[in-house]
Amino acid sequence: MADTSDRPEDGTGSGDVPADRDSATDAGRFAEYEGDLRKAERKVAGEIDPGMRALVVAVAVLVAMLSLVLPHTGSASGIDVLTFSPDAVAERVTITSKVFVYFVAIFGIGASVLALLTRRWIIAWIALCGNAIACVAGMLAWWSRNTPGVGGVQPPSGVGIGLIIGWLAVFVLTFHWARVVWARSTYHLALEEERREEAATRDALARSLQRKPGQDS
Numbered sequence: 001m002a003d004t005s006d007r008p009e010d011g012t013g014s015g016d017v018p019a020d021r022d023s024a025t026d027a028g029r030f031a032e033y034e035g036d037l038r039k040a041e042r043k044v045a046g047e048i049d050p051g052m053r054a055l056v057v058a059v060a061v062l063v064a065m066l067s068l069v070l071p072h073t074g075s076a077s078g079i080d081v082l083t084f085s086p087d088a089v090a091e092r093v094t095i096t097s098k099v100f101v102y103f104v105a106i107f108g109i110g111a112s113v114l115a116l117l118t119r120r121w122i123i124a125w126i127a128l129c130g131n132a133i134a135c136v137a138g139m140l141a142w143w144s145r146n147t148p149g150v151g152g153v154q155p156p157s158g159v160g161i162g163l164i165i166g167w168l169a170v171f172v173l174t175f176h177w178a179r180v181v182w183a184r185s186t187y188h189l190a191l192e193e194e195r196r197e198e199a200a201t202r203d204a205l206a207r208s209l210q211r212k213p214g215q216d217s
Contacts (some may be wrong), residue, residue: 047119053176054116061116062174064108067166072097073145074157078104078166092155096140098165103134108170112177117175121181131170138167 049055068078076087081101115123130178145159 006037027136047120048115048121048124048180050116050124050176050180053180057112057116057173057176060169061109061112064104064112064163064173066170067104067162068101070162070165071160072101072162072166073155073160076157077159078162084093094141094144096137097163098146100134100137100141100163103130103137104166104170107131108134108166108173112173115177122147123183124177127172128181131174131177134170135167138163138170142167 025029068082070077072078072081073093074087074091076085076091076093078101079085080088081097082091082105107127111123111127111130115127142159145157145163146157147155
């Protein structure tokens with residue numbers, strides 16, 4: 001007659017694995033990959049996907065570069081304004097024109113190209129802020145070319161074609177970078193909400209695993 005005294009009282013065979021042990025094993029396996037998943041998630045969250053806007057931004061950057069070689073005012077080009085050349089001095093270029101041209105070069109061209117190449121959200125945000133300020137600086141530069149200076153000295157020349165198309169280029173860049181940054185910010189909010197829901201689900205699972213058999217009754 002077979003001895004049944006060593007068999008578990010709960011009726012499970014020696015080869016059976018309790019359900020709570022299976023759940024704990026699965027949770028442990030998931031924890032091993034959770035760090036890698038978080039790193040990948042943070043990398044994706046910090047990137048932008050401009051899509052077809054990348055082409056528009058690239059064209060606007062080319063226009064901004066062209067504006068630097070065209071006349072900013074009179075015989076002074078944007079490069080002359082950047083380098084404080086004698087032509088810029090002769091045209092009585094004001095500080096507003098200098099600020100505008102520097103912002104076009106640094107943010108309209110430099111930051112925009114860097115954001116397109118790296119696709120980093122923070123660089124796109126910097127490009128947005130710089131181009132937005134360039135829009136205001138361009139308006140003041142335009143105004144300075146039509147307004148007498150100190151002592152009523154009239155500027156020798158008015159607004160050049162380089163100033164006009166450079167101003168339009170930074171307006172286009174500001175609009176499209178704002179759309180890209182706003183879309184990524186909305187994604188961040190949705191991602192944070194998903195993380196909160198996931199944390200609540202894990203907490204509920206942990207509490208259910210800690211319950212002993214018979215406590216639910």
